[in-house]
Amino acid sequence: MHDTPARILRDLPSSRTLPWLAGITFAVPAWFLAYTHLTDFADFILAQIGQDRTTRLGEAIHFFLYDTPKVLLLLVGIVFFMGIIQTYFAPERTRTLLAGRRLGLGNSLAALLGIVTPFCSCSAVPLFIGFLSAGVPLGITFSFLISAPMVNEVALALLLGLFGWQVAVLYLALGLSVAIVAGLLIGKLGMERHLQDWVRDIATGTGTPASNAGIRWQGRFQAGWHHVTEIVGKVWPYILIGIAVGAAIHGFIPEDFMASFMGKEAWWSVPAAVVLGVPLYTNAAGIIPVVEALIGKGAALGTTLAFMMSVIALSLPEILILRKVLKLPLIITFIGVVSGGILLVGYLFNLLI
Numbered sequence: 378m379h380d381t382p383a384r385i386l387r388d389l390p391s392s393r394t395l396p397w398l399a400g401i402t403f404a405v406p407a408w409f410l411a412y413t414h415l416t417d418f419a420d421f422i423l424a425q426i427g428q429d430r431t432t433r434l435g436e437a438i439h440f441f442l443y444d445t446p447k448v449l450l451l452l453v454g455i456v457f458f459m460g461i462i463q464t465y466f467a468p469e470r471t472r473t474l475l476a477g478r479r480l481g482l483g484n485s486l487a488a489l490l491g492i493v494t495p496f497c498s499c500s501a502v503p504l505f506i507g508f509l510s511a512g513v514p515l516g517i518t519f520s521f522l523i524s525a526p527m528v529n530e531v532a533l534a535l536l537l538g539l540f541g542w543q544v545a546v547l548y549l550a551l552g553l554s555v556a557i558v559a560g561l562l563i564g565k566l567g568m569e570r571h572l573q574d575w576v577r578d579i580a581t582g583t584g585t586p587a588s589n590a591g592i593r594w595q596g597r598f599q600a601g602w603h604h605v606t607e608i609v610g611k612v613w614p615y616i617l618i619g620i621a622v623g624a625a626i627h628g629f630i631p632e633d634f635m636a637s638f639m640g641k642e643a644w645w646s647v648p649a650a651v652v653l654g655v656p657l658y659t660n661a662a663g664i665i666p667v668v669e670a671l672i673g674k675g676a677a678l679g680t681t682l683a684f685m686m687s688v689i690a691l692s693l694p695e696i697l698i699l700r701k702v703l704k705l706p707l708i709i710t711f712i713g714v715v716s717g718g719i720l721l722v723g724y725l726f727n728l729l730i
Contacts, residue, residue, distance in 0.1 A: 397598040412450050419443040437628025444620045452503035452609055452616070459507035460604030464597045481561055484520040487513075488556040491524025492533075492549075502698050506608055509576055509702075516564020520556045523715055527690040528552035539669050540678070544730070548682065551725065555686075555718035562714050563707075571707035575611060615701045619694030622656075639684065641677035647723035650680045651716055654687030655696075664688050678730050683723025691715055 411418075419442035428435035487508075504525070508518040528549060537545040569577065639650055657664075664685050671681045691712060699708060 394594045394598070397595060401598070408450060408454055411446065415443050415447050418446065433628045435628075437624045440628060441620055441624035444624070445617065448503070448616055448620065449609070449613065452506075452612065453605055455503045455507045456510070456604045456608050457601040459510055460601035461597045464600050481557060483514065483517040484557045484560040484564070485553075487517045487521040487560065488524040488528070488553050491521050491526075491556065492528055492553075502612075502695060502702070506576070506612070506702060509572070510604060510608070514564055515569050515572070516560045516562075518560075519563045519711065520560030523559055523690055524553065524556035527686055528556065532689075544678070547726070547729070548722075551722045552686070555690075555715065555722060559711075559714045559718055563710060566710065568707045568710060571704040571710075573702055573704060575607070576702050612698065612701050615698045619697035622694050622697065639671060639676035639680045641680060641727040646677065646680045647683050647720055647727070650684035650723065651687040651691075651719055654684040655691050655712075656693045657688045677727050679723040679726030679728070682726055683719050686719045686722065687716070690719070 419439050422442050423429065423435060423439050426438070428438055430436050430439050502522070505518050505522045508521065509515070533545050533549055536548055639646055668681050668685050671684075672678060696708060696712070699711075703711070
């Protein structure tokens with residue numbers, strides 16, 4: 378107890394920390410300013426190149442211009458923050474803390490956290506990487522990665538307004554179940570060896586100093602920036618490729634094509650909707666108006682929701698980005714487990730409603 382004041386004084390910012398504090402003081406409001414004006418930025422650039430969103434090409438370009446800086450801003454901000462947080466907790470302690478004492482508690486908490494983080498699938502990847510870098514178990518990180526885009530307050534509010542509270546509550550329960558069970562299964566399979574080597578080194582602590590005892594704020598900021606350069610430097614090409622693919626499909630796939638075979642009569646309509654949804658890419662706010670249009674054209678609710686869940690939880694751009702983080706066997710397992718849960722949800726909705 379007697380050395381507590383000494384530890385507090387030792388951890389206070391020193392004069393060498395002032396440049397970091399000055400930079401962060403400028404960077405934080407600049408980050409929020411940029412993040413809250415992404416639509417204005419995309420509109421401005423689109424106008425400068427003589428395009429508008431009424432055309433398919435213009436919509437695709439706008440999507441790319443909006444989503445690329447959004448994902449990169451999230452990645453830089455979250456990874457920097459998680460790098461600082463990691464200096465306070467050894468990976469082993471973090472794993473023990475977040476895994477929970479009871480089976481599934483950590484997965485449940487991660488899935489519930491996803492409800493209040495309205496990210497699309499690609500935007501959830503930065504926090505997924507941040508969780509891994511902080512030593513959170515693999516299965517728990519997957520519960521968050523699945524829940525964040527698929528079951529969030531934006532999706533629930535729109536479902537409530539469009540289809541009523543019964544549909545919203547059923548979707549909430551089934552969506553959380555998919556996220557929790559899928560995370561549990563992936564965690565039980567013990568597939569940490571199928572993380573890319575650089576991610577596994579960070580997750581196990583071999584990529585950072587073994588001891589954080591006595592580290593000052595300057596060192597904490599340096600650790601955060603090291604995480605940014607290490608992780609963003611490896612992932613950004615996949616982000617650009619993934620968002621480009623998503624933008625192209627987002628702008629050029631017509632709704633009428635999807636509505637033509639999404640009824641509940643044929644058993645294959647649900648798996649077909651899932652397969653069709655995987656290459657697409659948008660968030661809940663973007664896909665639910667499409668869901669409403671599809672249902673208005675005669676598509677079954679369960680089939681359409683299975684399509685929606687595959688779009689926002691299993692998008693091809695997300696998988697392309699994850700390829701830099703996960704090895705192929707883990708990606709295949711992730712797709713298989715989540716697809717199985719989505720198929721079950723689709724069939725249950727078609728059966729019950």
